Amino acid sequence: MNGKSTTTRTKLERGRSALGPALELVHTGRAPTRAVLTSELGVTRATAGAVAAELEALGLITVDSSPGSAAGSQGRPSHRLSVHDSGPVALAAQVHSDGFRAALVGLGGRIVATAPKCVAVMADPAQVLGEVVDAGARLLSESGLRCVGAGLAVPSAVAEPEGTALNPLHLAWPAGAPVREIFSACVRAAGIAGPAFTGNDVNLAALAEHRHGAGRGAQHLLCVATGHRGVGGALVLDGRLHSGSSGLALEVGHLTVNPEGRPCHCGGRGCLDVETDPLAFLTAARREPGPEESLLKQSGDLLRAEYDDPQVRAAAEELIDRLGLGLAGLVNILNPDRIILGGLHRDLLEADPERLRAVVADRSLWGRSGSVPILACTLDHNSLVGAAELAWQPVLDDPLAALA
Structure with missing residues (x-):
C-alpha cells in the first residue's frame, strides 16, 4: 500500500474515532459551531468538517450551509451545529407512585413527544411496563421516527448486573422484581428496535441535569x-x-x-x-x-x-x-x-x-x-430525559456501530 493510501486511511480512522466525542459535544451543547468542535476535539478544521459531515449524513446533526457568527470562538464566522430536528429518538419510560409515562427523547435532551400520563400503578410490574411500552410504541408509530433504544426510570435502587428493583417501597411491586428483564421483553414484544436499559430515577435525573441542565x-x-x-x-x-x-x-x-x-x-x-x-x-x-x-x-x-x-x-x-x-x-x-x-x-x-x-x-x-x-434542578421530566440518556449512550460511544 502506498504512502498516500496509508495517510488517507489514517485520517479516516482518526475521524471516525472522533465521531462519538463529537456527537457528545453537540448533544450536550458544548460545540455550537464547527470552530468550537475543532478546538474541543483538538483536530484540524478539515477533520472536524469531515466528522460533522458524517454525523449529518447519519441524520444525527445538522450543519448550517453558510457560516454564521463565531459564537464561542474567535476569528472568522463558523458553521453552526445543532441536533437534527427529525433525527432518531430514544423511548423513555418512567414509573413512580403517582403513575407512569412514556416519551420520545431526541439528542440534546429534547422531548419530542409524550404519551398521556397514567395514574394507576398496578401491583404487577409486567402489566405496568407492558402498558408504558405500548404507549411508547404508539408514539413511535405516529412519529415515524427511528428508535435507537429504550430506557426506564424506576423509584428503586437497581442492582447490577441483574437489573432487579431491590426496594420499590412506594409501589406495590415485590422486592427484587426483575424490571430490566421484564422491560426488555416488553420492548422486544412491541417490535421496538435497539437495546433496553433500566436505572434508578434520581440517578437518571442527575445524569440528565449534568448533560443538559443545572449540573x-x-x-x-x-x-x-x-x-x-x-x-x-x-x-x-x-x-x-x-x-x-x-x-x-x-x-x-x-x-x-x-x-x-x-x-x-x-x-x-x-x-x-x-x-x-x-x-x-x-x-x-x-x-x-x-x-x-x-x-x-x-x-x-x-x-x-x-x-x-x-x-x-x-x-x-x-x-x-x-x-x-x-x-x-x-x-x-x-x-x-x-x-x-x-x-x-x-x-x-x-x-x-x-x-x-x-x-x-x-x-x-x-x-x-x-x-x-x-x-x-432545572429540567422538566429530568428522570425521563435521563432514561433516554441510557439508550443514547451506545450511540454516543460509537455512532457508526450503534446505527448500523
Missing part, C-alpha cells in the same frame, strides 16, 4: 431529591454516573440527621429519607397529608402559598436544617464541586437559600466546602 460543566456533581416519599441521591463523576460495585451507591436517604427522630424502613431512626421528605414537612407543618401520590405537590403548594404562616415557616426551617446537616456530611465525604436539589428540596432551597447554604457551610469540615454551589 452542566460540573466535574463532581451531587444530586439530592425527593419524590412523594423518601429521598434519593446520585453522584456524576466526569460525566459518568458513579453507581458503586453493584449499582447501589449513594443511598443518601439513610444518613442519620436526627438520632431521636422517626423510625425508618431501613431499621434506623431519623434518616434523611423520613426527616426531609414531603410527608415529614406536612407533618411538621401540622397539615393533614393527602393521598401518597399527591404529597409532593401538596407540600410544594403549601410552601409557596403559605410560607408566611408561622407553622409552615417553622416546619420549613426544621427541614432545611436537617437537609443541610445531611448535605454537609455528604460534602465532607464526597467533596463535590456542585450540588443540585430536586423535588421538595428544590422548593426548600428556593424558600430560604441563605439558611440552607449557611447550615452546609457551618457543618462542613473544609473552609471552601461552604462555598460549594447549591442549585435547583
